[in-house]
Amino acid sequence: MPHIDQLSAQLDRLAAFEPGPFPFISLYLNLQADDRGRDRFEPFLRKELADRVRTYSSSAPERESLHKDAEKIRAYIDGVERSMNGLALFACSGADVFEPVPLAAPIDEHRLYISDEPHLYPLARLLDEYPRYLALLADTSSARIFVFAANTLEKRHHIQGTKTKHHKQGGWSQARYQRHVENFHAQHAKEVAEHVARIVRNEAITKVILSGDDAVLPLLREHLPKDVAGRVVDVVRLDTHAPEHDILRSTIAALKEKDAATDRERVEALLGSYRASGLACVGLEDTMKAFERGQVDELLVTATPDGLNVGAGRPIREGGAA
The missing domain is CATH 3.30.420.60 (eRF1 domain 2)
Known part of the structure; x- marks a missing residue:
């Protein structure tokens, strides 16, 4: 299992990837067995990969690249250690990239992203949740x-x-x-x-x-x-x-309990400043304007914006606050 320094180096290397013409696969799998000891990721992987590949033209080079990626992914997962709790895997045959990231930390749910660059937020968040x-x-x-x-x-x-x-x-x-x-x-x-x-x-x-x-x-x-x-x-x-x-x-x-308490305190402090018409703003549009003016010292992003009320029963529908 790679140490956190190795994981951070992989994250930095992937973050430096320049978008290119070929599709880039970012795959996150929960490798923990279910109550009956069975793997839960194989049906997801089999269906989702096939469905996404079919969205590309049969003669397109992008589809050929994805086919190669899918084959390498299946071959890798066939030999994966069952002691791992999670797996992040990044692949783009057209750019000669294949980066598996085995994890002792659990991944909550399976995710598959296909874009022109790696989707790294789930991995970065995981490393933040399980620090040294x-x-x-x-x-x-x-x-x-x-x-x-x-x-x-x-x-x-x-x-x-x-x-x-x-x-x-x-x-x-x-x-x-x-x-x-x-x-x-x-x-x-x-x-x-x-x-x-x-x-x-x-x-x-x-x-x-x-x-x-x-x-x-x-x-x-x-x-x-x-x-x-x-x-x-x-x-x-x-x-x-x-x-x-x-x-x-x-x-x-x-x-985790301490981090949650600290996060609540920071959010409450920011919202208190916002409610008092102080130096704070909420919502995507106002936050972007603050960025454009160079006024952001701290940015908070909520993963569940509907659960964050800013007053008068009005929730933040866009998950940013600064």
């Missing part, structure tokens, strides 16, 4: 660090500190022992925080999720550098020994 992030699971004697991206594990690290035991003696001996334990815990948290900071800075990771008990979390927050602490987006409750698939599932859910 760091997850840290820690207690006062150990830590597990994971780097996830595009819904798959990229790296893992383990740090083992000094294990301490309960001391039953009382008086000054107990107090000295307690300080001794606290020093071990603080040193462990410092080592973990430094390790996390190196990874985050070296790999330009912008999102960090923590998991730990009440003893270690305050120590971690104390020792994390400010620039790294500012990237902590959530704290979740996970067993320190949780399996990787549970960690991935829980942290992805936390990321």
Whole structure:
């Protein structure tokens, strides 16, 4: 499975493609099996490809190019790994392009686009929804660090500190022992925080999720550098020994919840400015005018414009706001 850097490089390469005379196929498939373990994409692929190809004249070079694309696509999919959750595939035989993009991240629904250039928005959106992030699971004697991206594990690290035991003696001996334990815990948290900071800075990771008990979390927050602490987006409750698939599932859910909350806040702020006749506009026409005047600092695009009301019961029918 390609890492997110490879996926980003493929996206950039495809985005640089110049439109030409031959049709360009952009195919997105959900490869997850149904409740009975059966693939759901083959009927879609068989019907949609044939229907689209038939729209071209039988003698046209465009149709010949599409026929070659269809054959290569079917041959590739026959050998595709069933462990993948999704597949994006871009093909144009006339331009000698065939770019399969296997994905661990799921694709919600099958899509087929035929145009003069690649249709990249679904892939770009997927990479945005499944960014590279760091997850840290820690207690006062150990830590597990994971780097996830595009819904798959990229790296893992383990740090083992000094294990301490309960001391039953009382008086000054107990107090000295307690300080001794606290020093071990603080040193462990410092080592973990430094390790996390190196990874985050070296790999330009912008999102960090923590998991730990009440003893270690305050120590971690104390020792994390400010620039790294500012990237902590959530704290979740996970067993320190949780399996990787549970960690991935829980942290992805936390990321999506935080992203949704942030998106709501940004939309509400923009609509509040619009309602107050401030520096904001909504709708395609007004947004395009703002672009033409060079007045757009931030653009929000909604995938479901009918669900966004701007006041007086009036929904935005064109999904742009700036």
